[in-house]
Amino acid sequence: MEVRERYYRTLDSTNNEAKKQAQTHCPEGTVISAGRQTAGRGRRGHDWETPQDEAVATSMILYPDIPPEHLPGLTLLAAVAVRRAISGLYGLEGQIKWPNDVVLKNKKICGILTEMSAKDGRARYVIVGIGVNVHNRVFPEELADKATSIDLELPEGKSGDCGALRRRIWEEFVPCYETFVREQSLEFVREEYERWLVNRDREVRVLDPAGPWEGIARGIGPGGELLVETKEGLRPVDSGEVSVRGLYGYV
Known part of the structure; x- marks a missing residue:
């Protein structure tokens, strides 16, 4: 599957734009990314706004031929891909908070929102949306002790790169996705997921x-x-x- 990115300086939500474009039957693997989100959403309806060029905001359009009950597995695969990407690019060993967050030192650095449209018991399309804090140094008061960013965790003088991180995330995700669709099982990644599961044995x-x-x-x-x-x-x-x-x- 080829990844094709469509980048926008500002969007209300990359997931919203991806859903619009999925309805025009754009190719699978199309990625919608934005430098700024004005009305991003997290799981359970939580708002997530992205300041200009401070964070990764990216969503991939998929047309998986799998039953809808298997689709929650895509969120877990996205978390594995983000953890691998952050580790590979920056040497920061994140952990996964089930089901849809990646954390560094027990603080949230990434959130994932997977949405779908189904018809006749099959998925018409699935959107996997990923947000990662990269350059953020200040968070709202209610998140100050719960959130972090790549730049805050790197040594002084070093900085993350939103574009490089987006590309690496999808490079890690696509092979996992293709295996998942072929095998319709998470068994191939289960051991790795559990190794980095921050909730485990807690x-x-x-x-x-x-x-x-x-x-x-x-x-x-x-x-x-x-x-x-x-x-x-x-x-x-x-x-x-x-x-x-x-x-x-x-x-």
């Missing part, structure tokens, strides 16, 4: 709409669900509208 609180509950995260299941150990045994948690937090903070 007490977590699952914020389920039916009521919160607690347990110890042990890894992921075959479909990418988080496996949480409770007194009753291992309990799978699907991403959906469920949020997972550490008992004593963000992770």
Whole structure:
């Protein structure tokens, strides 16, 4: 699959633009990127605005021939790709916070939002959106102790590069995606994902709409669900509208 990037100086949301272009049947692997987002969105409806040229804001258009129930796995693959890219370019060893964040030193550096349109039980298109803090040095007060950036974690005098990071992320993602579609399984990347899973073997609180509950995260299941150990045994948690937090903070 060839990656073709369409870059915009400003967009409301790269995911929104990608959805518009997916409806015109642009080629699979088309990437929509922006130097600034004015109305970006995160998981569960959270806002995510990108200052001009300070962060990666990028979305890929996909047409996977897989059942919709397998699609949450794409979020996990994107997290692996981002972690690999940051490590490869900058030597920073991030971890993955299930299901859709990458963290450095327990602070969020990346968020992922995967959206889909389905018809007759199959995905019409899928958008994988990725945002990474690169040059950001100041965050809103409510995020100051929960967020970081490439530049804040690099030694003084060194800096990240949004364009290079975007390219490396998709270079890492595409082979994973192609394997996933072919095998329709996450088994090929499961061990790596669990190795970098920041929640693993930690007490977590699952914020389920039916009521919160607690347990110890042990890894992921075959479909990418988080496996949480409770007194009753291992309990799978699907991403959906469920949020997972550490008992004593963000992770």
